[in-house]
Amino acid sequence: MALEPIPSAPILSTREDAQAPKKKKIKTTKVVNGVDTEVEIEVDDVPTVAWPERSKLRVLNHDIPRVDGPDKVSGAARYTHDVRLPGMVYAQILVSPLPRAKVVKLDVEAARKVKGVVHVLVIQGESTGWLGDPVAAVAAETLEAAQDGLRALAPKFEALPWSVDHETATKSGAPAVTKNGNLGKPETDGDETKARAALQASPTRVKATYQVPIQHHACLETHGVVVDYRGGTEATVYCSTQYTHGFAAEAAEVLGLPASSVTGINEHMGGGFGSKFGMDKQGQVACQIAKELKRPVHLMLGRREEFLMSGNRSGGIQTIEAGCEADGKFTGFLVQAFKHGGLGRGSLAALPYCYSAAEHYRSVQSVRMHLDANRAMRAPGSPQASFPMESIVDELAYAAGIDLVAIRKRNLPRDASWQRQLDRAAREIGWADHPHKTKPGPALGTECIGIGFGVSAWGGGGADECEVEVRIERDGSVVTACGSQDLGTGTRTYMAAITAEEFGLPVAAVAARLGNSRLGNSVASGGSVTTASLAPAVKDAAAKARVAFATHLAAVLGLPGDGFRFEPEGILHDGAKAPTAMSWKKACGTLPAEGLRANGRWVESLASRGVNCTQAARVAVDPGTGRVLVLHMVCVQEVGLPLNRLALRSQIQGGMIQALGYAISEGRVIDPVLGIQLNPNFEDYKVPHALEIPRMTAIIDDEDTRQGVIGVGEPPVIPGAGAIANAVHNACGARVRELPITPDKVLQALGKVV
Amino acid sequence: MADGPDRNPGGEEAADLSRRRFLRGAGGVAAGGVIGPALIGASGCAAQPATQPAPAVPKGPEELAGEIEIELAINGRPSKLTVEPRTTLLDALRTRLEPALTGTKSVCDRGNCGACTVLVDGEPRYSCLQLASDLRGSAITTIEGLGTPAQLSVLQQEFVAHDGSMCGFCTPGFVVAITACLKRDPKASEADIRGACAGNLCRCGTQPQIFEAALAAGRRIAEGK
Structure with missing residues (x-):
C-alpha cells in the first residue's frame, strides 16, 4: 500500500517518563461552591503532550454532534x-x-x-x-x-x-436574620478621597441607582x-x-x-x-x-x-457615580452596593467591571432576609455587576457626546481582545448605519430601534482534579472514562472526540463513560472549570494509551516504536524496509486479553484561562405600550482551543438567552406583607419562550489562537442584560435602571406613567 | 383535547356539574386548576373499593372511584394500567405504567412548560392536563413512539445534527410538538415552528438550534428524503 511520507513523530514524554522532574509554580483555578478563585500551585516542570495544530485537527475544532443526542431526542436518556x-x-x-x-x-x-x-x-x-x-x-x-x-x-x-425586602430589612429594629442584624459590614476597595476628588475634577459626571432582581x-x-x-x-x-x-x-x-x-x-x-x-x-x-x-x-x-x-442569583441595589474626561477617559468611580442574597451573603463582581477608572472606591454590603440563601449561578456576581456598569458607561457617553463603541474602546485595555471584538460586534449588529450613535432616538412611532453593547470576562481555567482512564479492548472497542458529569455542555462528547482524534477513529468508535462516582475522580462542575480540567486529562490518557499501543505494536511487528501513525485508514508505519499498514481492529487483536489501559491527569499546558466576550443587542421598543422586542443579539467570544464548535455555539447562544430573560422578564417577586412569593411557577416567572428568541449570531473569536482548552459557559450570560438595557435607551431615551425591563418601567422612564 | 359531541359539559349543563361529569367532560381543565381538595380527599383517603376494571369510555355519564384498571393505546399497543380517577396521563405514563415511559418529562405539572407534550389522536397535548381515565379509546403517542436511538425520525436526526438539545430535559416535548406541526405542514415556516413550540420551555437556550433542526427536517420530509 502506498504511503505518504511520515512526519516526524511528536515527542510524547509523560510524567512517568521524566526523571526527577523540576517543579514550577503556576496559577490555576480552584472552585469553591462554584466560585472561580485563582490560586498558585506547584507542578512538575516537564516537556509534555500538546494539542495538534488547529489545521491538523480532524475531529476537534469541528462541529461534533453530541454523542448522547440520540438518547436525548428519543426520550431514552435516563435522568x-x-x-x-x-x-x-x-x-x-x-x-x-x-x-x-x-x-x-x-x-x-x-x-x-x-x-x-x-x-x-x-x-x-x-x-x-x-x-x-x-x-x-x-x-x-x-x-x-x-x-x-x-x-x-x-x-x-x-x-x-420577617424581613423580606430591602426597606424592612435595613430599618433599625427589623426582624433580624443573624444576631448581628441584617446589614453586613461594608467591604471596601480603593481610596474614597481620591475617587471623590477625581469626580470633582471631571468635566462630565453622572450618578444613578440600579437594581437587579433575584433570578432563579x-x-x-x-x-x-x-x-x-x-x-x-x-x-x-x-x-x-x-x-x-x-x-x-x-x-x-x-x-x-x-x-x-x-x-x-x-x-x-x-x-x-x-x-x-x-x-x-x-x-x-x-x-x-x-x-x-x-x-x-x-x-x-x-x-x-x-x-x-433551591437557591438563586442574588439581587441587589447599586448606586454609582462616575465621571469622564472630554475624550471619554474614565476619571473617578464611586459605588455603594447592597447584595440581596436571602440568608446568604449575596454575590457581586468587583465594580468597575472590566473597565477601569483612574480612581475608584466601592463599598459593598450584604442585606440578609428570611429567604433561601443565594447560590452560585452561571458567572456568580457578574451579570449583577455588568448591568449597572454597561448602563453607566452609556450614561457617561451620552452626557459627553461620545460614540458608544468609541467610549468602550477608550476605557478597555488597548491590547485586550475586547477591542477587536467590539469592532466585530458593531459590524454584525449594523452600528455603522445606525442613526443614534451619540444620543438616543426620539420616542416616536411604534417601533423605535436601538443598539447596545456590553463586555465580560471569565477565567475558565482548569485544575488537577480529574483522573481519566482510556481502555482499548482486544475487539477494537475503546472507552474513555471519568466520574465527571455532563450538565448538557457536551462533556461526554469531547471525551469521546479527544480520544477519537488521537487514534484516527470516528467519534462513534469511542464510548465515553461518566456520571458514576466509581469512575475516576472529577472536579465539581462550576465556574466553567470542567472542560479545562477534564479535557487535558483525557488528552493525557489518550496520548499515553497511544504511546503504549505503539510500543506494543513495535514489539509485535519488530518495528521502531516511534514511527507509528494512527490514521482513519488504519495504523501506518513506514517500516524498516517497506511501509506497513494495519487495520485498527487487527492491531487491537494483537493486544493481550486484558487489552490496554492508560491513565491520564491534568496537564497544565493543555489548558489555558481567561476569556473575553463582547455582545451587542438590537431592540425595537414601542413607546406607546412600553413593549420591548429584542430583534438581534450578537456575541463574539474567545474560547481558547475550540473542542466542539457546534456545542460551543450552543453554549454561547444559551448564555445569551438566559441573559435575555434576566433583561426583560425574569425576577422573583415577593409580597413583603403577605410574606409569599407571587411567582413560584413557570406561568408567572417568565423565562424566554420561542416567540421571544431574537436572531442570534454566536461568533467564536478565532483570533484567539491559544492552544489551550478553556471553559466557556459563563462569559456569554454576563453582558446581555446591560446591552439590552442600553439598546432600549438608545432606541427611545427610556433609561430603565431596574431589571427586568418590563413595559411599565419603560413607560415610567418615558414619563408616561408615574 | 379531542372533544366529541358527547364530551361537552359546558353551557346550561354546567350548573349541575357532578363529579363524574367533571371527570369525564372537563378533564383537561380539571387537572390543571379546578381539581379540589374535596375530590382528592374523597378519592385518596376514603375507604376504597378493590381494583376493578373500567371499560372504554362509555357514551353516558360514568362514576369512577378508587383504583381502577384501564386500558390505553400507547404507541400503537394496548397497555393495561391501574390509575386513580385523578391520575394524569403524565403520571400514568411515568409512574403507573410497567415498564414506565419516562421520556415524557414532568417539569411544571400545571401546563406551563410543554415538557410533558404527547400526541393524543395526533394532536399535541400537555399530558399533565389530561386525566388518564379520560383517554380510553384515544391513540396516545409519546416521544418513545416517534423513534428510538437506533432508528430516529427525520426530525430527531435533525435535532441531533443541529444540537437541538443541551441538558435535554425539554427536548422530548419540543420534538413531539414540532412533529405534529410538520405533520400538518412539512413546509411550515420558521414562524409556524415558533408558534408550534411557543408552549415549550427550554432553560439551556437551545431554541435557535431547534428552529434550524425543524426547518431542515421539514425540507427533508417535503422532499421525501
Whole structure:
C-alpha cells in the first residue's frame, strides 16, 4: 500500500517518563461552591503532550454532534427523575409557606393513616426561619398518596415578624436574620478621597441607582435524588448534581455507610447552572427515609418548592457615580452596593467591571432576609455587576457626546481582545448605519430601534482534579472514562472526540463513560472549570494509551516504536524496509486479553484561562405600550482551543438567552406583607419562550489562537442584560435602571406613567 | 383535547356539574386548576373499593372511584394500567405504567412548560392536563413512539445534527410538538415552528438550534428524503 511520507513523530514524554522532574509554580483555578478563585500551585516542570495544530485537527475544532443526542431526542436518556426501582416509594416535602413562622399544628397521625403513606418525617416541628424552609416529608407507595399525606398533615403556622425586602430589612429594629442584624459590614476597595476628588475634577459626571432582581436557576429537572438503599452495606444514589463524587460522599454520611460503599450515578441531568452541588435538605431527608424503610426513595422537589428552596442569583441595589474626561477617559468611580442574597451573603463582581477608572472606591454590603440563601449561578456576581456598569458607561457617553463603541474602546485595555471584538460586534449588529450613535432616538412611532453593547470576562481555567482512564479492548472497542458529569455542555462528547482524534477513529468508535462516582475522580462542575480540567486529562490518557499501543505494536511487528501513525485508514508505519499498514481492529487483536489501559491527569499546558466576550443587542421598543422586542443579539467570544464548535455555539447562544430573560422578564417577586412569593411557577416567572428568541449570531473569536482548552459557559450570560438595557435607551431615551425591563418601567422612564 | 359531541359539559349543563361529569367532560381543565381538595380527599383517603376494571369510555355519564384498571393505546399497543380517577396521563405514563415511559418529562405539572407534550389522536397535548381515565379509546403517542436511538425520525436526526438539545430535559416535548406541526405542514415556516413550540420551555437556550433542526427536517420530509 502506498504511503505518504511520515512526519516526524511528536515527542510524547509523560510524567512517568521524566526523571526527577523540576517543579514550577503556576496559577490555576480552584472552585469553591462554584466560585472561580485563582490560586498558585506547584507542578512538575516537564516537556509534555500538546494539542495538534488547529489545521491538523480532524475531529476537534469541528462541529461534533453530541454523542448522547440520540438518547436525548428519543426520550431514552435516563435522568434521576426517571429512575424506577422495585419497591420504590415517592417522597414529597412540605415547606414553610411564610418567611418566619411557629409551627402550631402538624397532624402526623392523620398523615400516617392515609392509604399508601409509609413514612412521615418531621424535619422542623417548632418554627421556621425562611420562606421555603422544609418542615416535613411524607413517603408513600404512589406520588398521589404522598401528596395526600402532605395535605393530611393539615399544617397550621403562626406568623412571626420577617424581613423580606430591602426597606424592612435595613430599618433599625427589623426582624433580624443573624444576631448581628441584617446589614453586613461594608467591604471596601480603593481610596474614597481620591475617587471623590477625581469626580470633582471631571468635566462630565453622572450618578444613578440600579437594581437587579433575584433570578432563579429554573432548572427544568428539579433538585432531587433517588436513594437505592434496601438495607445492608451498600447503596446507590441517583443524583441530579454538578458534583457526582461529592454527592455520593454526602449520602454515605447520612446513610451511615463508608463512602466506598455508596455509588453516585448521574447519567444525565436536567440543568444545574450552579444550583446543584450539595445534596441539600431534600437529599438528606431522602437518605433518612431510605435508611428507616430500607426501601428505595424517590424525592424530587415540586416546582414551587424548587423556586422557594433551591437557591438563586442574588439581587441587589447599586448606586454609582462616575465621571469622564472630554475624550471619554474614565476619571473617578464611586459605588455603594447592597447584595440581596436571602440568608446568604449575596454575590457581586468587583465594580468597575472590566473597565477601569483612574480612581475608584466601592463599598459593598450584604442585606440578609428570611429567604433561601443565594447560590452560585452561571458567572456568580457578574451579570449583577455588568448591568449597572454597561448602563453607566452609556450614561457617561451620552452626557459627553461620545460614540458608544468609541467610549468602550477608550476605557478597555488597548491590547485586550475586547477591542477587536467590539469592532466585530458593531459590524454584525449594523452600528455603522445606525442613526443614534451619540444620543438616543426620539420616542416616536411604534417601533423605535436601538443598539447596545456590553463586555465580560471569565477565567475558565482548569485544575488537577480529574483522573481519566482510556481502555482499548482486544475487539477494537475503546472507552474513555471519568466520574465527571455532563450538565448538557457536551462533556461526554469531547471525551469521546479527544480520544477519537488521537487514534484516527470516528467519534462513534469511542464510548465515553461518566456520571458514576466509581469512575475516576472529577472536579465539581462550576465556574466553567470542567472542560479545562477534564479535557487535558483525557488528552493525557489518550496520548499515553497511544504511546503504549505503539510500543506494543513495535514489539509485535519488530518495528521502531516511534514511527507509528494512527490514521482513519488504519495504523501506518513506514517500516524498516517497506511501509506497513494495519487495520485498527487487527492491531487491537494483537493486544493481550486484558487489552490496554492508560491513565491520564491534568496537564497544565493543555489548558489555558481567561476569556473575553463582547455582545451587542438590537431592540425595537414601542413607546406607546412600553413593549420591548429584542430583534438581534450578537456575541463574539474567545474560547481558547475550540473542542466542539457546534456545542460551543450552543453554549454561547444559551448564555445569551438566559441573559435575555434576566433583561426583560425574569425576577422573583415577593409580597413583603403577605410574606409569599407571587411567582413560584413557570406561568408567572417568565423565562424566554420561542416567540421571544431574537436572531442570534454566536461568533467564536478565532483570533484567539491559544492552544489551550478553556471553559466557556459563563462569559456569554454576563453582558446581555446591560446591552439590552442600553439598546432600549438608545432606541427611545427610556433609561430603565431596574431589571427586568418590563413595559411599565419603560413607560415610567418615558414619563408616561408615574 | 379531542372533544366529541358527547364530551361537552359546558353551557346550561354546567350548573349541575357532578363529579363524574367533571371527570369525564372537563378533564383537561380539571387537572390543571379546578381539581379540589374535596375530590382528592374523597378519592385518596376514603375507604376504597378493590381494583376493578373500567371499560372504554362509555357514551353516558360514568362514576369512577378508587383504583381502577384501564386500558390505553400507547404507541400503537394496548397497555393495561391501574390509575386513580385523578391520575394524569403524565403520571400514568411515568409512574403507573410497567415498564414506565419516562421520556415524557414532568417539569411544571400545571401546563406551563410543554415538557410533558404527547400526541393524543395526533394532536399535541400537555399530558399533565389530561386525566388518564379520560383517554380510553384515544391513540396516545409519546416521544418513545416517534423513534428510538437506533432508528430516529427525520426530525430527531435533525435535532441531533443541529444540537437541538443541551441538558435535554425539554427536548422530548419540543420534538413531539414540532412533529405534529410538520405533520400538518412539512413546509411550515420558521414562524409556524415558533408558534408550534411557543408552549415549550427550554432553560439551556437551545431554541435557535431547534428552529434550524425543524426547518431542515421539514425540507427533508417535503422532499421525501
